[in-house]
Amino acid sequence: MPLPLPGIYLPVNEQSDTSKICVVMVGLPARGKSLIAGKAMRYLGWVGIPARVFNVGNYRRSNTPQPQATFFDPHNEEGERMRRAAAQAAMTDMLQWFKKDQGVVSILDATNSTKERRKWIAQECAAAGIETLFVESICDDEDLITNNILEVKTTSPDYKGQDPELAVSDFRKRIGNYQKVYETIGEDEKSYPYVKLINVGSTVIINQIKDYLSSRLVYYIQNLHIKPRSIWLSRHGESQYNLTGRIGGDSSISERGEAYARALPELMRKSGIPENTKIVIWTSTLRRTIQTARHLKADTGFEKLEWKALDELDSGVCDGLTYQEISEQYPEDFKARDDDKYNYRYRGGESYRDVVIRLEPIIMELERSENVIIVTHQAVLRCIYAYFMNIPQENSPWMEVPLHTLIKLTPGAYGTDEKRFKADIPAVSTWRGKGTSATHQEFPAGGH
Amino acid sequence: MPLPLPGIYLPVNEQSDTSKICVVMVGLPARGKSLIAGKAMRYLGWVGIPARVFNVGNYRRSNTPQPQATFFDPHNEEGERMRRAAAQAAMTDMLQWFKKDQGVVSILDATNSTKERRKWIAQECAAAGIETLFVESICDDEDLITNNILEVKTTSPDYKGQDPELAVSDFRKRIGNYQKVYETIGEDEKSYPYVKLINVGSTVIINQIKDYLSSRLVYYIQNLHIKPRSIWLSRHGESQYNLTGRIGGDSSISERGEAYARALPELMRKSGIPENTKIVIWTSTLRRTIQTARHLKADTGFEKLEWKALDELDSGVCDGLTYQEISEQYPEDFKARDDDKYNYRYRGGESYRDVVIRLEPIIMELERSENVIIVTHQAVLRCIYAYFMNIPQENSPWMEVPLHTLIKLTPGAYGTDEKRFKADIPAVSTWRGKGTSATHQEFPAGGH
Numbered sequence: 100m101p102l103p104l105p106g107i108y109l110p111v112n113e114q115s116d117t118s119k120i121c122v123v124m125v126g127l128p129a130r131g132k133s134l135i136a137g138k139a140m141r142y143l144g145w146v147g148i149p150a151r152v153f154n155v156g157n158y159r160r161s162n163t164p165q166p167q168a169t170f171f172d173p174h175n176e177e178g179e180r181m182r183r184a185a186a187q188a189a190m191t192d193m194l195q196w197f198k199k200d201q202g203v204v205s206i207l208d209a210t211n212s213t214k215e216r217r218k219w220i221a222q223e224c225a226a227a228g229i230e231t232l233f234v235e236s237i238c239d240d241e242d243l244i245t246n247n248i249l250e251v252k253t254t255s256p257d258y259k260g261q262d263p264e265l266a267v268s269d270f271r272k273r274i275g276n277y278q279k280v281y282e283t284i285g286e287d288e289k290s291y292p293y294v295k296l297i298n299v300g301s302t303v304i305i306n307q308i309k310d311y312l313s314s315r316l317v318y319y320i321q322n323l324h325i326k327p328r329s330i331w332l333s334r335h336g337e338s339q340y341n342l343t344g345r346i347g348g349d350s351s352i353s354e355r356g357e358a359y360a361r362a363l364p365e366l367m368r369k370s371g372i373p374e375n376t377k378i379v380i381w382t383s384t385l386r387r388t389i390q391t392a393r394h395l396k397a398d399t400g401f402e403k404l405e406w407k408a409l410d411e412l413d414s415g416v417c418d419g420l421t422y423q424e425i426s427e428q429y430p431e432d433f434k435a436r437d438d439d440k441y442n443y444r445y446r447g448g449e450s451y452r453d454v455v456i457r458l459e460p461i462i463m464e465l466e467r468s469e470n471v472i473i474v475t476h477q478a479v480l481r482c483i484y485a486y487f488m489n490i491p492q493e494n495s496p497w498m499e500v501p502l503h504t505l506i507k508l509t510p511g512a513y514g515t516d517e518k519r520f521k522a523d524i525p526a527v528s529t530w531r532g533k534g535t536s537a538t539h540q541e542f543p544a545g546g547h
Numbered sequence: 548m549p550l551p552l553p554g555i556y557l558p559v560n561e562q563s564d565t566s567k568i569c570v571v572m573v574g575l576p577a578r579g580k581s582l583i584a585g586k587a588m589r590y591l592g593w594v595g596i597p598a599r600v601f602n603v604g605n606y607r608r609s610n611t612p613q614p615q616a617t618f619f620d621p622h623n624e625e626g627e628r629m630r631r632a633a634a635q636a637a638m639t640d641m642l643q644w645f646k647k648d649q650g651v652v653s654i655l656d657a658t659n660s661t662k663e664r665r666k667w668i669a670q671e672c673a674a675a676g677i678e679t680l681f682v683e684s685i686c687d688d689e690d691l692i693t694n695n696i697l698e699v700k701t702t703s704p705d706y707k708g709q710d711p712e713l714a715v716s717d718f719r720k721r722i723g724n725y726q727k728v729y730e731t732i733g734e735d736e737k738s739y740p741y742v743k744l745i746n747v748g749s750t751v752i753i754n755q756i757k758d759y760l761s762s763r764l765v766y767y768i769q770n771l772h773i774k775p776r777s778i779w780l781s782r783h784g785e786s787q788y789n790l791t792g793r794i795g796g797d798s799s800i801s802e803r804g805e806a807y808a809r810a811l812p813e814l815m816r817k818s819g820i821p822e823n824t825k826i827v828i829w830t831s832t833l834r835r836t837i838q839t840a841r842h843l844k845a846d847t848g849f850e851k852l853e854w855k856a857l858d859e860l861d862s863g864v865c866d867g868l869t870y871q872e873i874s875e876q877y878p879e880d881f882k883a884r885d886d887d888k889y890n891y892r893y894r895g896g897e898s899y900r901d902v903v904i905r906l907e908p909i910i911m912e913l914e915r916s917e918n919v920i921i922v923t924h925q926a927v928l929r930c931i932y933a934y935f936m937n938i939p940q941e942n943s944p945w946m947e948v949p950l951h952t953l954i955k956l957t958p959g960a961y962g963t964d965e966k967r968f969k970a971d972i973p974a975v976s977t978w979r980g981k982g983t984s985a986t987h988q989e990f991p992a993g994g995h
Contacts, residue, residue: 307750318766
């Protein structure tokens with residue numbers, strides 16, 4: 100029976116005790132497999148599904164840390180044997196992880212480039228009661244491949260400390276060796292559920308996807324793109340409620356908040372906007388975010404969109420109260436929230452978990468989009484930030500996100516680059532440490 | 548600039564003034580094109596996007612109401628000319644509709660089976676600033692095709708009043724004529740955004756989908772299946788709040804509500820459940836729906852799942868009040884809600900429009916699912932019912948959905964069959980007519 104999960108809009112892990120999935124990456128080297136694997140893992144972790152990548156290269160490196168291209172020659176029997184051993188070791192660990200650690204989605208990151216290898220994986224998984232989902236990345240765009248080779252593979256541990264030019268040339272030879280035996284997923288493999296991504300998102304082929312979790316994953320993967328872009332995050336300018344330490348509500352921004360709104364266009368420019376770039380502004384439907392974004396004008400390349408999904412975490416009966424008042428009027432709730440801030444749901448309101456679920460379509464749309472600035476609220480911003488920066492759920496509700504600060508995130512192949520731009524406009528601190536009910540507490544300098 | 552739509556989780560028509568889309572169906576006769584077209588239109592209408600199907604057959608019938616198969620022979624010049632004229636007439640009306648009636652998504656339902664015809668459509672649309680999205684339905688499953696021929700086409704106006712056997716034989720000849728010239732969407736048509744559906748959902752090929760609205764449509768289409776199934780809808784049993792005429796809350800069911808809960812398994816059996824059928828129960832996270840479903844047991848083939856998205860419309864500050872109290876305490880709101888019940892949002896709560904948006908993932912998952920019984924709340928049930936029965940948004944908030952009544956919906960090729968099963972257990976009426984604040988008003992016998 101599926102696990103009933105109260106309190107979520109999309110029961111993404113409804114089937115956690117009936118279906119476990121092994122996502123099997125397929126493709127030549129430098130086709131973005133690890134990028135897709137890493138993003139899928141981050142997405143799953145963010146929606147609360149235990150997911151882990153098993154990278155066969157890491158297993159191979161334990162014996163052969165820096166092999167030359169000849170190691171991957173299909174006629175090299177010793178190389179072949181060691182690579183098979185690495186695949187076997189990854190499989191063993193993976194099956195253990197499902198069994199002992201309640202894993203739900205594993206991602207087997209390797210070339211898995213022959214029908215024979217894929218058949219073996221499908222059989223091993225089937226024997227352990229694990230569904231497979233093959234994700235093949237095909238790329239015939241030479242620029243894309245070259246970029247992948249240059250950007251990604253010269254940073255690979257396989258070539259650490261080596262001359263980058265020699266590394267690239269050796270890596271091209273390695274790809275050549277894989278090409279000799281590579282078989283795309285074929286007509287005779289129609290019984291496998293699979294997705295083929297051709298040139299990352301420009302064409303997608305989907306075959307036999309049945310269960311809900313696979314369908315969500317496939318939808319996520321089909322929305323990915325690799326165009327360079329940035330995402331800017333900002334809280335609204337200081338609000339009237341911020342001044343009095345009240346939470347929730349729909350108050351206007353303060354005088355200092357308005358100063359931040361006026362400073363925002365210049366702060367954006369300072370952060371670096373590529374020329375002739377259209378930037379879409381997403382705000383919530385609440386006054387303080389719309390007011391904060393109002394000086395980012397259409398004639399300088401900005402477009403606006405309001406999303407109810409970006410509204411602040413609903414604090415239910417506590418809406419409009421100060422933390423002091425909450426601790427007095429609802430002492431048990433106040434403590435319960437401190438004990439598990441991620442899961443605590445305000446009476447008649449929401450938890451961080453609820454917010455993550457309603458933000459899921461926002462993340463999906465962010466993956467589809469290019470340059471976006473999101474002007475939203477503390478809790479919502481924490482959740483979006485946690486997705487991009489891979490912050491564990493239990494930590495995200497305690498992160499400090501100061502007012503009057505613009506965060507610029509630039510996703511790259513191996514993570515997201517972050518820069519912060521502080522406007523020189525004072526604002527109250529709205530950060531609250533565990534166990535306190537101070538109205539305007541300063542974030543401890545040492546971090547947390 | 549995209550239209551800012553306050554108050555929705557997914558701004559599905561965010562681009563309504565920048566992108567208009569013509570969905571171009573492609574495929575031989577009896578491949579389920581009209582079924583897909585009809586469902587897509589219903590879905591779009593439900594999420595609030597003006598959509599209309601233009602069926603070229605209907606235009607052709609105005610001149611040639613009951614053609615024989617020879618009419619569709621590619622060598623029949625007169626037939627060819629008349630079919631081209633029908634396509635032209637549909638196109639002209641469609642372009643008019645975009646221009647004069649603020650249409651957003653048109654669906655051109657025809658075989659559009661040659662590259663030449665598709666090129667013409669793409670050019671005509673491009674000239675009018677309309678994006679195209681080609682949806683090709685390919686079917687090589689003979690059983691599926693035969694079913695389509697028998698079920699669907701013997702009811703076609705083309706064969707009205709004719710001998711069904713002769714109709715089927717003629718229709719097969721007609722398909723043969725189309726097959727002579729049919730060209731699947733090919734490599735040379737890669738610049739078109741398209742989806743190919745192979746055997747309805749078992750394999751899907753997606754090419755070059757860029758804008759948000761197309762992406763949502765494609766996701767909807769890729770989730771469709773045509774396995775026979777039913778969907779049962781029920782409100783929770785009468786609740787304590789129902790007894791006192793209060794709205795919202797999280798009260799338990801009354802004694803009579805419990806009697807309904809006990810009667811529900813038998814009511815389900817009476818409604819007709821195919822043998823060995825697994826039925827999944829979806830409830831909200833509120834007590835009254837969970838209690839109502841509790842006698843549908845796992846050992847008789849039921850599985851349970853709780854969805855927050857199925858919780859009742861949030862009545863904000865009015866939660867827990869009677870209509871009488873609302874009309875006294877918030878007279879302006881009470882009137883505003885009567886004036887536009889679909890769009891009226893309770894202070895601090897939701898509108899029907901908000902509920903539809905949060906139900907969108909539910910509808911998507913329902914399309915993916917087979918047999919499901921949904922035990923939920925009046926407003927939520929109205930919205931789901933409106934989707935299946937194609938009820939206009941402005942009417943759905945006023946529909947009567949009595950307590951202690953099971954509704955069985957069985958989707959078919961040309962609409963949804965509805966049967967109602969009333970448990971013989973009295974309950975208060977919770978229906979309220981426009982302009983009244985009666986606690987327990989009876990629905991007028993004449994209906995509306």
